[in-house]
Amino acid sequence: MPAKTFIASGPLKGRIQVPGDKSISHRALMFAGLAVGTSRITGLLEGEDVLATAAAMRQFGASIAREDDGSWRVEGAGLGSLLEPRTHLDMGNSGTSTRLLMGLAASHAMTCVFTGDASLSGRPMNRVIAPLAQMGAQIEAASGGTLPLMVRGLTPAVPITYRLPIASAQVKSAVLIAALNTPGITRVIEPVATRDHTERMLAGFGARLETGEENGERVIALHGEADLAPMDVCVPGDPSSAAFFLVAASIVPGSDLTIANVGLNPTRAGIVTALRQMGADITEDNPREVGGEPVADLRVRHANLAGIDVDPAIVPSMIDEFPALFVAAALARGTTRTSGLAELRVKESDRIAVMARALALAGARVEETENGLTIHGTGGDPLPGTREGASVATELDHRIAMSMGVAGLASTRGVQVDDTAPIATSFPDFIPLLERASSR
Missing domain, CATH: 3.65.10.10 (Enolpyruvate transferase domain)
Structure with missing residues (x-):
């Protein structure tokens, strides 16, 4: 289990590319x-x-x-x-x-x-x-x-008609x-719209499906016994992976970083919206469409973030990015409140409880609620970091490890995480890319 201490860095600079979505x-x-x-x-x-x-x-x-x-x-x-x-x-x-x-x-x-x-x-x-x-x-x-x-x-x-009891x-x-x-037509009803990569890509491969609205709810109807035809797919950069660098550049003074080729599907781009609401300086350069997915290069510069009340309606479009957002909130001015995050309790770990403990260990002021966190920010001052001999328990969760790694960049003592091995599940080059961006 390779533990690692992430320490304060210089500004994040230059141009990077994160792995495919x-x-x-x-x-x-x-x-x-x-x-x-x-x-x-x-x-x-x-x-x-x-x-x-x-x-x-x-x-x-x-x-x-x-x-x-x-x-x-x-x-x-x-x-x-x-x-x-x-x-x-x-x-x-x-x-x-x-x-x-x-x-x-x-x-x-x-x-x-x-x-x-x-x-x-x-x-x-x-x-x-x-x-x-x-x-x-x-x-x-x-x-x-x-x-x-x-x-x-x-x-x-x-074939069935199935109404999703929760957004998934x-x-x-x-x-x-x-x-x-x-055979026949299967219908899925979404009370809250979720990421639509499946629908977009199935249409590209030749499946016959229709999307519409009934009583304010999204309905997807798929005609079965499909004949899928081959196609070439260009995978855009993963916004969930980009989120760690968006937060890192926002909280480390002097940063000016461009993240190339990031997918900005509106059902996935909630992290950009939330960070901008906090005052993040994020611009979209060279917007384009690749394989049916909207893409842009994201330029992010250090900014003085402010706490917000995160709208629960945005949750489905950034469900995997909340651990990174929690770190941004810990360095912001004022208080950030999140709710409607019950889904986080059944991810790779209970991300509400694990992030509450991790941020507290790094010196943040955090209160755990039934379905969210309330985080009182430092106002831009560095977090104290973990004490000598203390280590954040990542609970085999890659996003906990990467989020607390980012927190270490804006800390006095650094933040030690107990295991960086899970990072390989989604972002094998995270640590070397983070080190390159902060040493230019």
């Missing part, structure tokens, strides 16, 4: 693996989570290989022609891989066993099990609806992916 990378591999023909993916995130998806799709019969130029070539197995996995599907730490591939297995006549690491095996899957069971899949999970978990798929599966792009996507091999 994790959500889009997962989906590109899956949908290319379901198409008939050859797809090429550039900019793919090569973290452990995405590689778990690639390994699973190979078991389903897709041919997936990394080319010498860094692109990925995928020969699809064809929807409805998947092979039954010969061994269990090891999802590692990836909740996205697990939930979306459960949907894939649910509408194919096969039996799949999903396993994962200690962190993933503690995460509940009941929210995905419920709609897939309605479609006819038989699912047996460990106590509490966790991994290890077995899915016995049904062909033909049953993963549950929505699992149902839509199951619907691909299901």
Whole structure:
């Protein structure tokens, strides 16, 4: 378990590029693996989570290989022609891989066993099990609806209309992916719109779907027994990864950093909105569209941040970025209040409780509520940092490790985190990139 102390740095300068978007990378591999023909993916995130998806799709019969130029070539197995996995599907730490591939297995006549690491095996899957069971899949999970978990798929599966009880792009996507091999029309109703990468990319691969509104709620209707055609996918930079550098440059005096090629899908860009509301200096240069996704280069300069009350309506568009936002709040002037974050309690860790303890250990003033944090900022002064011999417990959560690493850049003593290994799940080059940006 490689512990590391992150210490105060010089200003973050220059131009960097963060890894490809994790959500889009997962989906590109899956949908290319379901198409008939050859797809090429550039900019793919090569973290452990995405590689778990690639390994699973190979078991389903897709041919997936990394080319010498860094692109990925995928020969699809064809929807409805998947092979039954010969061994269990090891999802590692990836909740996205697990939930979306459960949907894939649910509408194919096969039996799949999903396993994962200690962190993933503690995460509940009941929210995905419920709609897939309605479609006819038989699912047996460990106590509490966790991994290890077995899915016995049904062909033909049953089309359903499913209203999401909570905002979850993963549950929505699992149902839509199951619907691909299901006759008829499957409808998903979203009371609160979530990230729409699945809908955008499925349309690109040739699936027939319509989106609309009924009674103020978003409705996605997918026509089953789809024929997916291969396509080339260019993956934009991950806004969840960019968030750490947006916060770091905002809180370290003298910083002027450009983050190239960041995806700014409106269902994902809440972190930029929230930071700007706090007074962050973030500009969008060279806005463009790549593969159906809005993209821009983000220039961020140090700013004096102020605390805000975060609107719960913005939560779905930045659910993974709150640990980074909590760090920004700890260095801001005044108080930041967040609510509506119950989803954070069932991520890789309980991110509300773990970040409350981590920030307090680094000297921040934090109060934990049932579904959020109240953070009293330093007014721009550095955090004290962790005491000698004390270490932030990351609980195997990559975003806790990276967020507290950023906090260390604006601290007096530095911040020690107990384990940086989980960072490899989503951002293998985070530490060297952070060191390069702060040493120019």
